[in-house]
Amino acid sequence: MRFTLNGRTVDVRAHPMKRLLDVLREDCHLTGTKEGCGEGECGACTVLVDGEAVNACLVPFAQVRGARVTTIEGLRGRRRLQEAFVEHGGAQCGICTPGMIVAAAALGRRPNLDDIKTGLAGNLCRCTGYSGIYRAIEAAAVPLRPARRRGARGKRR
Numbered sequence: 001m002r003f004t005l006n007g008r009t010v011d012v013r014a015h016p017m018k019r020l021l022d023v024l025r026e027d028c029h030l031t032g033t034k035e036g037c038g039e040g041e042c043g044a045c046t047v048l049v050d051g052e053a054v055n056a057c058l059v060p061f062a063q064v065r066g067a068r069v070t071t072i073e074g075l076r077g078r079r080r081l082q083e084a085f086v087e088h089g090g091a092q093c094g095i096c097t098p099g100m101i102v103a104a105a106a107l108g109r110r111p112n113l114d115d116i117k118t119g120l121a122g123n124l125c126r127c128t129g130y131s132g133i134y135r136a137i138e139a140a141a142v143p144l145r146p147a148r149r150r151g152a153r154g155k156r157r
Ligand code: FES
Pocket: 034, 035, 036, 037, 038, 039, 040, 041, 042, 043, 044, 045, 046, 055, 056, 057, 058
């Protein structure tokens, strides 16, 4: 099945009902996307589908036919945010961090604190207490962009 992955057209053979999370990790060998709950509750598996944050553990592969999927590996500008996470104590064990960064990428340009709290409401962190994450995203202050982005479809929440 053809779709765009991190800006490149790919053709991946996988069962249409296989979870997008598993297709990315097992078939595409992109292991930056993490599995936490596997039930749509934690946001660790967040990726962008046509620019919209979704939980990849809930998305059947068939739903991304022809779509643009962006994972943590495909985000431009993430280095700056990664550095901000380190500087502001936004990561400890790190399991939630890729999902947090991808969710932050969907927030648009220069989100304020309310935008950040609302946009990351579906991303759980058991370590940091969140304030370091919020500070890191505010401090990064440079919009993260998927490799290619045109419009949006679907909602995560
Ligand atoms: S692993 Fe997908 S939401 Fe938790």
